Amino acid sequence: MTVALTRPFTGRLGSTSRSRPRTGVAVAVAFLLLALAAAAVPGLFAGDPLAADPLRVLEAPSAAHWFGTDQLGRDVFDRVVHGARHSLSIGVAATGISVGAGLLLGLLAGLTHRYADEALSRGFDALSAFPLVLLALLFIAVAGVGTTSLIVAIGLAMMPHYARVVRAQTFVVRRAAYVTHAVAFGGSRIRLVLRHVLPNVLGPVPVLAMIGLGESIMIAAGLSFLGLGPQPPSPEWGAMISEGRGYLHVAWWASILPGAVVTAVVIALTVTGRRLQRRFEGREAA
Amino acid sequence: MIAAAGRRVGAGLLVLWVAATAAYVALLAAPGDTVDSIIGDGPDSPLIRSQIIAEWGLDRPVILQYVDFLWRAVQGDLGRSYLLQRPVTEVIGAQLWPSLKLALAAAGVGIVLAVVLAVTTRRRWARRISSVSELIVVSTPPFLIGIVLLSVFSFHFGLFPVSGDRDLSALVLPALTMGLPIAGTLAQVLRDGLDRALDEPFAVTARARGLRENAVLVRHALRHALLPAVALLGWSFGVLIGGTVIIESVFGRPGLGQVAVSAVSSGDMPVVMAVVVFSAAGFVLVNTVADLAFLLIDPRLRRS
Secondary structure (H helix, E strand, C coil): CHHHHHCCCCHHHHHHHCCCCCHHHHHHHHHHHHHHHHHHCHHHCCCCCCCCCCCCCCCCCCCCCCCCECCCCCEHHHHHHHHHHHHHHHHHHHHHHHHHHHHHHHHHHHHCCHHHHHHHHHHHHHHHCCCHHHHHHHHHHHHCCCHHHHHHHHHHHHHHHHHHHHHHHHHHHHCCHHHHHHHHHCCCHHHHHHHHHHHHHCCCHHHHHHHHHHHHHHHHHHHHHCCCCCCCCCCCHHHHHHHHHCCCCCCCHHHHHHHHHHHHHHHHHHHHHHHHHHHHHCCCCC | CHHHHHHHHHHHHHHHHHHHHHHHHHHHHCCCCHHHHHHCCCCCCHHHHHHHHHHHCCCCCHHHHHHHHHHHHHCCCCCECCCCCCEHHHHHHHHHHHHHHHHHHHHHHHHHHHHHHHHHCCCHHHHHHHHHHHHHHHHCCHHHHHHHHHHHHHHHCCCCCCCCCCCCHHHHHHHHHHHHHHHHHHHHHHHHHHHHHHCCHHHHHHHHCCCCHHHHHHHHHHHHHHHHHHHCHHHHHHHHHHHHHHHHHHCCCCCHHHHHHHHHHHCCHHHHHHHHHHHHHHHHHHHHHHHHHHHHHCHHHHCC
């Protein structure tokens, strides 16, 4: 009961009292839920993404075909909806890899010996010295072209980002009173890390991962645009944009509308992520 | 000052070494037999194979090959392309200028656009419109920006060539495509910097001396706002390199990106390695120069 009284005043109260327009965030969340639903049960929203109709090739958007048809007469909207599963799961899997590896290496750097930290940190520096696309290209050159290597490539390329945050967070947490107390009580090291350090280190990670997810979806679309991801006829967004590029002079919709959906997803993730970031950090950004 | 500068140069060299080593490990880890890759579709016999092994030094211990690779890399020799049978530096050198031209043009577009945006959109509504468009531009995959521009300006209005690198007009759309995301991010940073600088006492003093608001903005605040923007130089170089890879493919331009993508698809590892080492070198160079520029601009950093 006294907790509420002694809780220090944080900026969070101040920032929520100043009301900002929330419609943008609401639209973003609604759109993300829709995209998730499309990825989970695409059949609910759209027909067969591979059904070609040679009589209806490169038709402009209409009531029957919302996004028009592509060079084989396939409905672009159907393909975009089914593509949500491919593109979102590639992004989520890649983000999962980068967050997992980042957590592990960040904790290692933050908790082990000073020299290990130095070596790992320099490694993160060197990795982040590369443009993400180039790192991913290097990995794909070694592992071969394919969806799995695309996922791992993006995951590894984005790992240092999370590892650095976790490492910095670990340094704060390991000096906190509850950790020193837990050490004094003499629990095992693994228990100490899992029970006390890990949950407190995790703090900023989910929001970062949300914004990072947008970036991985964007890079994945770029790499599969180059033909380094899922191969046609798979309705992956980047691959669709690439296929449509060849017919841009007669049918802009076949590549630009799938691209607009990628952009919408990334914007929605960024808007939601930034909103959450502001709430957790208790600050009002410009 | 000299110690601080030395430390930054040292850190840059370290990154370069790690990059070269990573590229070498990638070469070792790549699937397939090196001799097979070198032979390609050419004649194949045990004699030719043994000649190749002797010529490329493939029978020596890995460590020796690695040291040899580093030593030759220091001397500017990054090996030979498996497929083209030419020195890698020659392959890259031929494609360097188109990419560099594009990167420089894009950087110019990005910086000028960002400064103009940040300085002109000071009013509330202009600022809102500008930040929303920045968010959209930053969240759009760069190749999509390219496709939209291509669709509107080349196919619809026929203003610019659809592909290739014949003259200056072919440079406009690709440079705009790569420059826009840079402008989006840079404008956000500059705007924050301007806001902060205009609250500083020196801005009040300048106003008190009777300077007009625009003069305070351009002559005083902008300089301070540029500092954090310089820190983004390295980042934007990364965007430019990553960008060339994809944008060159969208616009069918020759360049490093095209070389890299076709080398990755065909497993021509020496070329992939060289592109990686080469762009790491460029990145380190830009970052070191940016750091040194910081030391020159901001005397407070020299002491630590």
